[in-house]
Amino acid sequence: MNARVPVIAVDGPSGVGKGTLCQWLANRLGFHLLDSGALYRLTALAALRRNLALEDESRVAAVAAGLEVEFRAGTDGSPRIFLEGVEVGADLRSETCGNAASQVAALPAVRAALLQRQRDFRRSPGLIADGRDMGTVVFPDAELKLFLTASAEERARRRHQQLSEQGMNASLKNLASEIAERDARDRQRAVAPLRPAADAETLDTTHSSIAEVCDRALALAARRLGLPKNC
Numbered sequence: 001m002n003a004r005v006p007v008i009a010v011d012g013p014s015g016v017g018k019g020t021l022c023q024w025l026a027n028r029l030g031f032h033l034l035d036s037g038a039l040y041r042l043t044a045l046a047a048l049r050r051n052l053a054l055e056d057e058s059r060v061a062a063v064a065a066g067l068e069v070e071f072r073a074g075t076d077g078s079p080r081i082f083l084e085g086v087e088v089g090a091d092l093r094s095e096t097c098g099n100a101a102s103q104v105a106a107l108p109a110v111r112a113a114l115l116q117r118q119r120d121f122r123r124s125p126g127l128i129a130d131g132r133d134m135g136t137v138v139f140p141d142a143e144l145k146l147f148l149t150a151s152a153e154e155r156a157r158r159r160h161q162q163l164s165e166q167g168m169n170a171s172l173k174n175l176a177s178e179i180a181e182r183d184a185r186d187r188q189r190a191v192a193p194l195r196p197a198a199d200a201e202t203l204d205t206t207h208s209s210i211a212e213v214c215d216r217a218l219a220l221a222a223r224r225l226g227l228p229k230n231c
């Protein structure tokens with residue numbers, strides 16, 4: 001039954017703007033949204049709160065398997081995430097948590113523990129799936145696979161702007177090196193490394209505004225999913 005529910009898989013490195021695009025597409029098409037990075041971040045946060053070593057694969061995988069999380073829409077439609085009943089906001093979005101997430105995401109047992117949970121987000125009328133391996137591993141049969149890229153400098157600049165808008169302070173130089181470290185780990189890991197699926201459409205967004213990227217993605221989605229042009 002799940003097979004008939006369309007999925008748009010959106011993959012790419014950190015800070016490329018996937019989150020903004022996916023939220024926009026989900027609102028525009030009335031589709032569900034999977035923020036798969038949040039699941040890895042939540043696993044890392046829960047493991048750190050239990051004082052586990054991030055390389056302790058079996059314990060961290062047990063945390064992933066038992067994650068008690070809830071995604072709710074805030075009054076303005078923006079997502080609110082709860083871990084064990086308590087809202088996690090800035091903690092989850094911090095670069096420290098992003099880095100810890102990329103460490104636990106390299107552990108095969110953790111990825112296996114989160115696989116079905118991610119697939120369960122596929123519900124009618126459709127799903128926008130944001131991550132690193134949406135098109136390659138989690139939804140290999142997705143109707144449309146997008147792979148977003150942008151230069152490392154531009155991604156660091158975007159992440160810096162996003163954090164400052166959220167009232168978080170970060171040095172551009174530190175951000176650039178953290179993003180580079182995280183990308184290298186995500187690209188080089190043995191399981192589900194960050195790479196475009198063979199049938200993905202690659203969008204280089206370095207010189208594009210978010211509005212242009214949204215328009216290009218929507219046009220591709222409309223064509224692939226057979227939606228009306230003005231959807």
Ligand code: C5P
Binds near residue numbers: 041098101102105130
């Ligand atoms: O997308 P976000 O920055 O929230 O992801 C945090 C980390 O989680 C990434 O750096 C990556 O290591 C990991 N991740 C992953 N597979 C996904 C989504 C995120 O390995 N599908």
